[in-house]
Amino acid sequence: MNLKQLLHHFTNELIAIYDEQEIISIFNITVEHISGFNRSQLMLNADAEIEDVKYNEYLLALSRLKTGEPLQYVIGDTVFYGLTFKVSGAVLIPRPETEELVDWVIERCGSDQSKTLKNGSILDIGTGSGCIAISLKKNLDNFKVSAIDVSESALAIASENAQLNNAEINFIHADILSYKSTEMYDVIVSNPPYITMEEQKAMHKNVLENEPHLALFVSNEEPLIFYEAIAEFALRNLNENGLLCFEINEYLGKETVQMLSDKSFINIELRKDMQGKDRMVLASGMKLRNDSF
Incomplete structure (x- = not known):
């Protein structure tokens, strides 16, 4: 043949x-x-x-x-932000929308108005394949980059991807819902689970049967559970004038912005992706710094 x-x-x-x-x-x-x-x-x-x-x-x-298994899992890798990443069923397949979040973070960290952020530190929460952390490190080399995930299998792949792309990343095995740290960061970025169980019904079969549910879904009752936990972590661990950056559920943009405002974050920006969907939120600083958290 x-x-x-x-x-x-x-x-x-x-x-x-x-x-x-x-x-x-x-x-x-x-x-x-x-x-x-x-x-x-x-x-x-x-x-x-x-x-x-x-x-x-x-x-x-x-x-x-x-069987419907995604091509990226079949061949074992994919391209994200111009870099090659190994993927398996232990991690989500990186999406183009997430590249837009990375682009926004790089734009803000590299701008003249963000001189206070240069040579700073970044924490990626829920790193999965490591695509966000590694892409940021490759484009913001002067920054120290750390990455957290609750899944040891995901961290093993992320570590392999860091080696593959010659990127120095500090990986941390932790659950952000309970993680405590004294480390301070200039940028905290995350693409956490945000798809509700109700939305799951409309999803493509090959995603449901192959990609890790741990990295995808939240309950209908607490759709912002990870955003709230990360925002609370940022209140304790984000430096003054630092940035908090999220990829979000397209249907919960206003709710995410309100949650951040309620927690005293300021300069909150909601941005649409290339498809016109509410997809990213960026906030900077806090109205009041409470060191008793």
């Missing part, structure tokens, strides 16, 4: 799950991963016979894709 015939086979096997353009994209990425051909090379080699070893790799990948 050659690659042209293999594409036809992929299409027949996956058409019940994906549309044709998605299948072509999946196939192209799979070919680059297994055979090392980019799109131009794929076209040049479309009629060449596939060697048996690689053909078996393609069939194994296809069998996993047919």
